[in-house]
Amino acid sequence: MATTLAKAADGAEVVEHAARIEHVSKSFAGPAGPQLVLDDITLDVAPGEFVTLLGASGCGKSTLLNLVAGLDAPTAGNITTNGRPALMFQEHALFPWLTAGKNIELALRLRGVAKSERRDRAEELLELVRLKGAYGKRVHELSGGMRQRVALARALAQDSQILLMDEPFAALDAITRDVLHDELTRIWRETQLSVLFVTHNVREAVRLAERVVLLSSRPGRVAHEWRVDIPQPRRIEDAAVAELSVEITEQLRGEIRRHGQH
Amino acid sequence: MASTETKADAADQPVKDSTGGDMAGLEAGLDALETTAHSGRPGFRQTFVEKILPPLVAIALVLVVWQALISFKVVTDPSKLPSPSDVWGEVKNAWLEGTLLGYIWTSVSRGLVGFLFALVIGTPLGLLVARVKFVRAAIGPILSGLQSLPSVAWVPPAVIWLGLNNSMMFAVILLGAVPSIANGLVSGVDQVPPLFLRAGRTMGATGLRGTWHIVMPAALPGYLAGLKQGWAFSWRSLMAAEIIASSPDLGIGLGQLLENGRTASSMSMVFLAIFLILFVGIAIDLLIFSPLERWVLRSRGLLVKS
Ligand SMILES: Nc1ncnc2c1ncn2[C@@H]1O[C@H](COP(=O)(O)OP(=O)(O)O)[C@@H](O)[C@H]1O
Numbered sequence: 001m002a003t004t005l006a007k008a009a010d011g012a013e014v015v016e017h018a019a020r021i022e023h024v025s026k027s028f029a030g031p032a033g034p035q036l037v038l039d040d041i042t043l044d045v046a047p048g049e050f051v052t053l054l055g056a057s058g059c060g061k062s063t064l065l066n067l068v069a070g071l072d073a074p075t076a077g078n079i080t081t082n083g084r085p086a087l088m089f090q091e092h093a094l095f096p097w098l099t100a101g102k103n104i105e106l107a108l109r110l111r112g113v114a115k116s117e118r119r120d121r122a123e124e125l126l127e128l129v130r131l132k133g134a135y136g137k138r139v140h141e142l143s144g145g146m147r148q149r150v151a152l153a154r155a156l157a158q159d160s161q162i163l164l165m166d167e168p169f170a171a172l173d174a175i176t177r178d179v180l181h182d183e184l185t186r187i188w189r190e191t192q193l194s195v196l197f198v199t200h201n202v203r204e205a206v207r208l209a210e211r212v213v214l215l216s217s218r219p220g221r222v223a224h225e226w227r228v229d230i231p232q233p234r235r236i237e238d239a240a241v242a243e244l245s246v247e248i249t250e251q252l253r254g255e256i257r258r259h260g261q262h
Numbered sequence: 263m264a265s266t267e268t269k270a271d272a273a274d275q276p277v278k279d280s281t282g283g284d285m286a287g288l289e290a291g292l293d294a295l296e297t298t299a300h301s302g303r304p305g306f307r308q309t310f311v312e313k314i315l316p317p318l319v320a321i322a323l324v325l326v327v328w329q330a331l332i333s334f335k336v337v338t339d340p341s342k343l344p345s346p347s348d349v350w351g352e353v354k355n356a357w358l359e360g361t362l363l364g365y366i367w368t369s370v371s372r373g374l375v376g377f378l379f380a381l382v383i384g385t386p387l388g389l390l391v392a393r394v395k396f397v398r399a400a401i402g403p404i405l406s407g408l409q410s411l412p413s414v415a416w417v418p419p420a421v422i423w424l425g426l427n428n429s430m431m432f433a434v435i436l437l438g439a440v441p442s443i444a445n446g447l448v449s450g451v452d453q454v455p456p457l458f459l460r461a462g463r464t465m466g467a468t469g470l471r472g473t474w475h476i477v478m479p480a481a482l483p484g485y486l487a488g489l490k491q492g493w494a495f496s497w498r499s500l501m502a503a504e505i506i507a508s509s510p511d512l513g514i515g516l517g518q519l520l521e522n523g524r525t526a527s528s529m530s531m532v533f534l535a536i537f538l539i540l541f542v543g544i545a546i547d548l549l550i551f552s553p554l555e556r557w558v559l560r561s562r563g564l565l566v567k568s
């Protein structure tokens with residue numbers, strides 16, 4: 001079961017990680033007995049760190065993120081997080097019966113923020129994602145990129161220590177995605193959040209992360225890790241980003257090729 | 263892309279980041295390009311031509327055919343088919359005697375009160391069936407089976423249990439409407455996208471808070487459809503109850519009016535009663551349920567504008 005560390009109120013207790021995944025395995029019941037999806041994953045996310053989790057489709061990235069979010073329990077192993085994580089999905093998951101602002105306020109309300117403060121805080125968060133003036137907009141009135149920004153603002157409203165993101169920009173067009181990469185980097189640096197970002201897009205992984213973790217498929221294992229020392233702000237078309245992406249892509253292809261060999 | 267810098271509202275946005283100064287401008291440009299401009303409400307003329315005129319034409323056609331049946335002596339016996347003017351005379355009489363609104367009010371007030379009871383019972387019942395596995399397995403199938411039982415069938419037992427009085431009418435309404443309301447809510451809850459539930463859970467909306475903040479609002483469209491059907495069933499079962507169980511001390515509602523017309527062999531009174539029953543059913547739907555449903559769907563972007 002995922003357990004939660006008490007947040008250090010006075011700073012006396014030093015928490016040295018935002019999320020700790022220790023020897024975690026997960027199997028699902030399949031037609032031919034239990035199917036092992038994640039095998040002995042060990043991974044730490046340090047406070048303020050930005051980690052991307054990279055892997056082919058179906059390798060268990062979403063499964064792992066759900067375990068960290070506490071939406072599902074691991075078959076074996078242990079997961080600890082510093083407080084309840086916020087989670088962002090590929091689909092915006094905004095509630096269509098609420099306006100953009102009220103979506104954010106709901107997250108604040110569920111966290112126990114006083115009614116008098118919610119409105120101001122929601123406006124602040126909208127401004128943080130550069131959507132000043134979208135407070136009263138309905139979800140269907142927003143473009144795909146704007147929806148993901150509202151979803152980001154709602155996730156930030158949870159005031160978690162760690163933000164989990166499951167391919168949040170995969171459905172966006174390239175230019176919008178570029179803009180959102182810049183926004184996410186800016187917000188990450190402003191808020192000093194820890195981020196665990198899942199993607200199957202190598203360049204995106206390199207563009208954003210301080211550390212890239214490659215998962216193998218069937219079962220998912222940590223196959224390789226890279227530190228990314230390219231200074232931020234980066235651009236997805238930077239030569240250094242491209243260079244590391246080539247290396248990682250080679251490795252990823254190797255992982256995928258192994259599956260065709262028997 | 264350079265032209266995006268000229269966007270007016272980008273200029274007064276503070277650029278705090280170091281990721282290139284034109285990002286806010288680029289973003290504002292994207293937002294402006296991707297947001298569809300919403301046209302205002304359609305004008306009265308358009309509404310009239312598209313929404314009001316067609317049913318008026320249909321009604322006029324029915325009247326023309328009806329009158330033609332009489333004028334061309336296809337039906338000659340006025341006790342079988344009264345002329346439109348006879349029926350209109352009946353309406354006018356009832357109005358002048360001041361009894362018309364009384365008939366309508368007797369039935370409508372009964373119907374609405376009964377419906378409100380059904381709402382109060384059907385809603386928690388639906389929630390229980392939708393959310394508690396045991397309850398669903400126990401009474402779910404019965405509840406959906408009850409929907410296909412014509413509610414007239416409840417009139418005889420209700421008369422035996424409760425006698426000829428208002429409680430018997432309410433009982434019949436409840437038995438007709440509660441299953442519809444509960445089933446509507448159940449199917450509304452079943453159709454809530456799992457993504458919303460997961461998003462709610464990560465935000466701490468579990469248990470009752472999840473039900474209140476996520477499940478209920480997400481299930482609202484299905485619930486409203488259930489209410490609408492529940493009203494239709496209430497109204498039908500009430501009419502059946504009034505026809506079968508007419509008694510002088512119950513007051514004359516539309517069902518009794520119909521029955522009185524039959525015993526008095528007054529076809530124009532029968533027609534009057536039928537028209538009023540139809541009229542009330544349609545009016546309640548047009549005045550209450552349709553606007554409610556449209557408002558909910560429109561605010562969620564689920565109503566395709568034609
Ligand atoms: N609830 C579940 N029940 C059974 N199998 C599942 C379930 N969730 C995921 N899986 C399986 O686990 C594997 C990994 O899925 P997922 O984590 O969604 O991959 P990714 O996000 O990397 O594309 C897939 O083969 C999928 O079929």
Ligand SMILES: [Mg+2]
Nearest residue numbers: 061062063166
């Ligand atoms: Mg996935």
